[in-house]
Amino acid sequence: MRFEKKDILDINSLDSQEISLILDTAQGMKEISQRPVKKVPTLRGKTIVLFFHEPSTRTKLSFDTAAKRLSADSISISKSSSSIVKGETLIDTAKNLEAMKPDVIVLRHPSSGAPHLIAKRVKCSVINAGDGIHAHPSQALLDIMSVRENKGKIDGLNISIIGDIAHSRVARSDITGFSKMGAKVTICAPETMIPMGIENLGCTIAPDMETCVEGADVIMMLRIQKERQGNILFPTEREYAALYGLNRARLGLAKKDAIIMHPGPMNRGVEISSDIADSEGSIILEQVTNGVALRMALFYLVAGGSRHADSD
Amino acid sequence: MQIRIKGARVLDPGNIDGPRDIIIEDEYIKAVVNPDENLTDTNVNVIDAKGMIVVPGLIDIHVHLREPGHEYKETLETGLKAAAAGGFTAVCSMPNTLPVNDNSQVTGFIINQAEKLGFSKVFPAGAITQGSKGQALAEIYDMKKAGIVAVTDDGLPVENTNMMRHALEYCNGLDMPVFVHAEDHTLVDGGAMNEGPFATFWGIKGIPNAAETIMVVRDIALSELTGAHVHFCHISTRESVEAIRQAKERGANITCETAPHYFTLTDEDVKDYDTNFKMNPPLRSENDRQAIIKGLCDDTIDLIASDHAPHSVLEKDVEFDRATFGILGLETSLPLSLRLVHDGFLSMEELIVKMSKKPAKIIGLNNDIIPGNIADLTIINPEYLYKIDSDTFKSKSRNTPFSGMSVKGCADVTFVNGQVVYQRR
Numbered sequence: 240m241r242f243e244k245k246d247i248l249d250i251n252s253l254d255s256q257e258i259s260l261i262l263d264t265a266q267g268m269k270e271i272s273q274r275p276v277k278k279v280p281t282l283r284g285k286t287i288v289l290f291f292h293e294p295s296t297r298t299k300l301s302f303d304t305a306a307k308r309l310s311a312d313s314i315s316i317s318k319s320s321s322s323i324v325k326g327e328t329l330i331d332t333a334k335n336l337e338a339m340k341p342d343v344i345v346l347r348h349p350s351s352g353a354p355h356l357i358a359k360r361v362k363c364s365v366i367n368a369g370d371g372i373h374a375h376p377s378q379a380l381l382d383i384m385s386v387r388e389n390k391g392k393i394d395g396l397n398i399s400i401i402g403d404i405a406h407s408r409v410a411r412s413d414i415t416g417f418s419k420m421g422a423k424v425t426i427c428a429p430e431t432m433i434p435m436g437i438e439n440l441g442c443t444i445a446p447d448m449e450t451c452v453e454g455a456d457v458i459m460m461l462r463i464q465k466e467r468q469g470n471i472l473f474p475t476e477r478e479y480a481a482l483y484g485l486n487r488a489r490l491g492l493a494k495k496d497a498i499i500m501h502p503g504p505m506n507r508g509v510e511i512s513s514d515i516a517d518s519e520g521s522i523i524l525e526q527v528t529n530g531v532a533l534r535m536a537l538f539y540l541v542a543g544g545s546r547h548a549d550s551d
Numbered sequence: 552m553q554i555r556i557k558g559a560r561v562l563d564p565g566n567i568d569g570p571r572d573i574i575i576e577d578e579y580i581k582a583v584v585n586p587d588e589n590l591t592d593t594n595v596n597v598i599d600a601k602g603m604i605v606v607p608g609l610i611d612i613h614v615h616l617r618e619p620g621h622e623y624k625e626t627l628e629t630g631l632k633a634a635a636a637g638g639f640t641a642v643c644s645m646p647n648t649l650p651v652n653d654n655s656q657v658t659g660f661i662i663n664q665a666e667k668l669g670f671s672k673v674f675p676a677g678a679i680t681q682g683s684k685g686q687a688l689a690e691i692y693d694m695k696k697a698g699i700v701a702v703t704d705d706g707l708p709v710e711n712t713n714m715m716r717h718a719l720e721y722c723n724g725l726d727m728p729v730f731v732h733a734e735d736h737t738l739v740d741g742g743a744m745n746e747g748p749f750a751t752f753w754g755i756k757g758i759p760n761a762a763e764t765i766m767v768v769r770d771i772a773l774s775e776l777t778g779a780h781v782h783f784c785h786i787s788t789r790e791s792v793e794a795i796r797q798a799k800e801r802g803a804n805i806t807c808e809t810a811p812h813y814f815t816l817t818d819e820d821v822k823d824y825d826t827n828f829k830m831n832p833p834l835r836s837e838n839d840r841q842a843i844i845k846g847l848c849d850d851t852i853d854l855i856a857s858d859h860a861p862h863s864v865l866e867k868d869v870e871f872d873r874a875t876f877g878i879l880g881l882e883t884s885l886p887l888s889l890r891l892v893h894d895g896f897l898s899m900e901e902l903i904v905k906m907s908k909k910p911a912k913i914i915g916l917n918n919d920i921i922p923g924n925i926a927d928l929t930i931i932n933p934e935y936l937y938k939i940d941s942d943t944f945k946s947k948s949r950n951t952p953f954s955g956m957s958v959k960g961c962a963d964v965t966f967v968n969g970q971v972v973y974q975r976r
Contacts, residue, residue, distance in 0.1 A: 251752075328869060350870030351754035352824030371872065373754025411754060435757065436748025 379412035394421030402461025608640025620649025638962025703730035789842030861948035
C-alpha cells in the first residue's frame, strides 16, 4: 500500500488502513532510535519547518528529533519570531515559508482548522501538530501505537478517557482514532467538560469515574488545564481529584493488566495520583518514546517514503 | 415621458392582485389601469412585463452598508446598487459604521450621499446608546429629525437591563421602534458556530440557542413593561420563535424578522472551516430551521431581512475562529425567499407582505400601489432559473455561502422614484 495523502490534518481524514500503515512504519522507525548512531539518511536534503504558534516543549522536541534522525533539515519558528506579530496573516506567512521550498510544514496553532486553511494554499505537505480544540493526529497515532504494542491489537479493547474532553484536541483525535480501529471508548468528566454530541465521534459517556474504568484495558487521563479555566468548570483541584482522579481504588476496577496513559504534562495528585503515574502499568514514558518514531513515520510517508521508495 | 409597465400581474397585498398596467409619470404612480385601458397615449416608454409580477418595492430593513468608515468592504454606492439588483427599493442601514451613526451628522451624511447616488433609498437606523457602548442614550430625537427610522445597537446589544428599560421608555415616547440583536455575550463566550455535534466535530467553540433566546425573553419582558415597540432582528432559534409566538398571543408590542440563511442552511452545512458560513447568530440545527419556516408560515415571524454584512478577504480569508461574522444578503435574499413560495410554504402574496408591506409598515412608509404614491416598484421574474454567481454581484464583497446554488426567480427591474435603477436584461 502506498500512502497518498499530501497532508496529515486530522484522524478523521485517515482510514483504518492508512492508520495501520502509519503504525507499521513507525514500528520500523523505532529501532533507529535504539542504535548507537541514531541517524539514517532517508530524508537528507529535505527541509522541515516547525511552525509553532503555541507554546510546546514535548511535541516540538519530538518532531524536531524525528526530523533530525531522518537527516532532514529542521527549522523552527515560533509566533514571537514570525511576522505574525507584525500583523502578517497566517496564509501570507505560510506562503512565504513555502517560497523557501520546504518539504513539510508542521503547524501548531490555537485556531481549529488553521492547518486545513494553509494546506489548501501550499504545495508542500502540512502536518497538524495540534489545532485549537480540534485535532492532534500525531498524538492520537502514537497513543494507538503504544496501545497496540502493549496489547497486540486495538479491536475490541475497552478504552477509558477521563478529563477535559471539551477543550482537548487529544481527546477528540483519540476517540476518533481508537473507535475507528475497533475499540470501545468510554469517556468521563464533569458535565462542564463534555461537549454536545461528542458521542458522534465514537464513544459513550459514563455517569461516573467508577463506571468508566470498570473493565478497562486502557485508562487515559487528560490534563486538567487549571491555568486556563479558573474555577468556572470545576471548583477546586481537591474536588476534581475526589471525583475524577485516578487512584488505587479506581484502578482496581479496571482489568488486572490495564495500562495507564497520559499525553502530558501531568498534574500529579490531581488527575492522577503520583504512585500510579510511576506504576508498572503506566506507559506514559513509552508514549513519549513512540512519539519520535511515529513522527519519523509521518515525515517518511509524506516527504519520502513510498513516493520515493528507492531513497532508503 | 411616461412609463407603462405592461402585461404583468400586479400584486399589492390587501390592495390589488391581478392583471394591471401601471403608468408612471415622473417619480409617481400616475395610474393603475386594466391592460386594455388608455392605450392611445403616445410618448410612452412601454416595459413589457408579461409573465412578471409587479410588487411594491421590496424593503430590507437589516443591512450593513459600511460607509462611513469601512469603505473597503462596501460603500453606499456599491451597497445600494446591490440593493437595487436584489429588487430592494429601500434598505435600513445599521449604525455600526465608523464613526457610529449615533448622531444627526452621520445620519445626514448617509442620507445625503444616498440621495446623490440615486439608486435604492436608505433609511438609517441610529444607535440606541452613544457609540453603541450601552452606557448613555444617544440623541435619538435629533437623529429622528435627520431621518432615522429605528434605533439599534446591532451586534452590541445593550447588556445592562436597566439601561435597556430606559431606552425603550424613551423611544416609546418618540414613537421609534427599537431593533434588538438578541445575544447574551457572556454565554457566547468566544463561540463561532452553533453549539452541537457539528461544532464538537470541527472543534469550534459553540454558541448555544439560549444565547439568543435569553435576550429575546428579556426584551419581551421589557417591551411588556414599557409598551415600547421591540423588533427582534434575525431570529434563528426555535425557542425564540416560541417565546415570540406566546408574547404575541398576549398582545405584546413586538415584531420580528429572520434572514434567508436561517431557513435555507443549517450547522451541518458548515464544512472545512469555510468562513462564508460564519455569521451571527450562527446557522442552527435542522429543528431550528423547521421552526423558523413554521414561524414564517403562521406569521409569528413578520418579515424577512437579509442582514447583508459585507466583509473583505482580510476578515474572511483567515482562521475560522478569527474570521468576522456575517455574509452578504441583498443579492440572494429574493431568490432564496422565493424558494418558500416554490416549495409551498408561503403564497406569493404572503412573501410580498414579508418582504415589502410589513417592512414598510415598521419603518413608517406607505408603499401601496395607488395613484399619487411614489413609484418605488419591483418587477419580479418568478420563473427565471439560474445559478447564483458571486462574481456578478454589485456588492464590493464576495462573502456568500450561496455561490453556485441553483435558484428560481429574481428581480427583473427595480424602480426608485419612477426611475429604472436596475434592469436585468
